[in-house]
Amino acid sequence: MIVNGVAIDDTFAEAFGMRATRIIITALESKWALHAANTATGFATSVIACGCEAGIERELTPEETPDGRPGVAILLFAVSSKELAKQVERRVGQCVLTAPTTACFAGMEGEPIALGRNLRFFGDGFQNSKMIGGRRYWRVPVMDGEFLCEETTGMVKAVGGGNFFVLARSQREALAAVEAAIAAMRRVRGAIMPFPGGIVRSGSKVGSKYKGLVASTNDAFCPTLRGATRSELTPEVGTVLEIVIDGVTDSDVREAMRSGLRAVCDLGMSRGILRISAGNYGGKLGQYHYKLRELLA
Amino acid sequence: MTALTLRLRESPPVSIDASTLSPPRLAGLTRARIEALELELGNRSVRVGELFDVSGDDWDNVVVENATERLMHLGAGMETGTLEVHGDAGAYLGSGMRAGRISVSGNAGIFAGCEMESGTIEIGGNVGDWLGAALPGNKQGMRGGFIHVRGHAGDRVADRMRRGVVLIERNAGAYLGSCMLAGTVIVKGGIGPQPGFGLKRGTLLLLGESRLPETFNDCGRHELLFLTLLERELRARGGLEALLPLPRCVRRYCGDLATGGKGEILLDAAR
Numbered sequence: 037m038i039v040n041g042v043a044i045d046d047t048f049a050e051a052f053g054m055r056a057t058r059i060i061i062t063a064l065e066s067k068w069a070l071h072a073a074n075t076a077t078g079f080a081t082s083v084i085a086c087g088c089e090a091g092i093e094r095e096l097t098p099e100e101t102p103d104g105r106p107g108v109a110i111l112l113f114a115v116s117s118k119e120l121a122k123q124v125e126r127r128v129g130q131c132v133l134t135a136p137t138t139a140c141f142a143g144m145e146g147e148p149i150a151l152g153r154n155l156r157f158f159g160d161g162f163q164n165s166k167m168i169g170g171r172r173y174w175r176v177p178v179m180d181g182e183f184l185c186e187e188t189t190g191m192v193k194a195v196g197g198g199n200f201f202v203l204a205r206s207q208r209e210a211l212a213a214v215e216a217a218i219a220a221m222r223r224v225r226g227a228i229m230p231f232p233g234g235i236v237r238s239g240s241k242v243g244s245k246y247k248g249l250v251a252s253t254n255d256a257f258c259p260t261l262r263g264a265t266r267s268e269l270t271p272e273v274g275t276v277l278e279i280v281i282d283g284v285t286d287s288d289v290r291e292a293m294r295s296g297l298r299a300v301c302d303l304g305m306s307r308g309i310l311r312i313s314a315g316n317y318g319g320k321l322g323q324y325h326y327k328l329r330e331l332l333a
Numbered sequence: 334m335t336a337l338t339l340r341l342r343e344s345p346p347v348s349i350d351a352s353t354l355s356p357p358r359l360a361g362l363t364r365a366r367i368e369a370l371e372l373e374l375g376n377r378s379v380r381v382g383e384l385f386d387v388s389g390d391d392w393d394n395v396v397v398e399n400a401t402e403r404l405m406h407l408g409a410g411m412e413t414g415t416l417e418v419h420g421d422a423g424a425y426l427g428s429g430m431r432a433g434r435i436s437v438s439g440n441a442g443i444f445a446g447c448e449m450e451s452g453t454i455e456i457g458g459n460v461g462d463w464l465g466a467a468l469p470g471n472k473q474g475m476r477g478g479f480i481h482v483r484g485h486a487g488d489r490v491a492d493r494m495r496r497g498v499v500l501i502e503r504n505a506g507a508y509l510g511s512c513m514l515a516g517t518v519i520v521k522g523g524i525g526p527q528p529g530f531g532l533k534r535g536t537l538l539l540l541g542e543s544r545l546p547e548t549f550n551d552c553g554r555h556e557l558l559f560l561t562l563l564e565r566e567l568r569a570r571g572g573l574e575a576l577l578p579l580p581r582c583v584r585r586y587c588g589d590l591a592t593g594g595k596g597e598i599l600l601d602a603a604r
Contacts, residue, residue: 182555
């Protein structure tokens, strides 16, 4: 399959079941909600070493937030319910509770996990709870007033690890293509691209020659190893960049991938895009398969 | 289907326990069975049919017409449906209520909504003492739900209240929120002496004239975000325009310092 001169590999991305939650962070001004959201979703690129994968889903207008202030919706994904609960508590406790004027609310229904339930103890006995509209909120006294935090947020089964590779002639051309893809994918609700700027340059394979390393460089897609390993790259490919997608639902991942793939293909071969591929494990490990050619059909 | 309507022919000479006349207790009964139900009237029993004209067939929606303060325990322990009282209700209206909605067009007696767990009570007129309170000897009053009084309320509103919201559009009597454990009470009008006496936790939001006891300390002017959430909830319920908007900025007093000081009285800072 060739779209606008870009070869689409007959392959698929293999993704896994995860647990996810959405949290809404609000603040007096949107910049403070963004500061808190950026911090809370920082160092959350891969579950391999970060505990969770997280990102900003979108900014919210005052009309969309529970307290009528500007806000940000963030999504967090982890491999288990327990790990997700741990990450939510740590990240909200260290990055949202600490940020001036912020408040924190559940962003989705689902199995309840603690949001402010344990953070309330920071109030050292001065905290108050309020039941409003059937939901419990904690008012934790802090130095700028009160930190208002909903007791729990909802956790749902989700999908993590959707991906595709963009193979281009040069770094600049590859970067322009994935940036265009990310811009399109960020318009899809329910999906995040957890890596820096949404983009990964260090795609990995499972395992390593070194004991104890669970992942190592994806040598088959490294252009500098074309002559040193069983390479997947043709001579004209100078750079490969990957986009990883986590979604609340299977269709969110599918939609985000479709948007990204189309954006890359729209640039086409004339802009140095040669091929699109995807990462999988032979289809034996992940429950979700996203076939590139089907997505672009 | 039309609402099951019980029209009181004339006010009974003494108070009767009317707790039977609520949706779940009448569910599935034929008109004849309802008329045959016995109510306690002083030291004797009287059949529903002797006091009320019964019509309609929607057991989930019960209407009591020509009601007077002699009808006690209306909607007590109610678990579902709606109870509409045209006229006045006696003591213990909706006491121990668990769900559903009660509305009274006139006044209600003492202990309305006492120890209720959930649901909504709306009183168009005034209400007696001990609204949403605990029964004598019990440790906890209202444990959830929503009470809205359009008129005045008596003394000891929300005494030992544990959770829920009480709204009073006009004045409230003495000892408002006495020994309250948690929950929210909003009074638009004036209040009697000693509000928050023994308050342990919870919020009294007083929008009218009020004089606070010495055992409350000023914590300053603040914009409290939970009031925004509360206002949104009240707007969503509808029919509460007289109480809205809630103040953006309040003066916070913590107390009762004689009992831990973890409760709060909030006054409109703009006053």
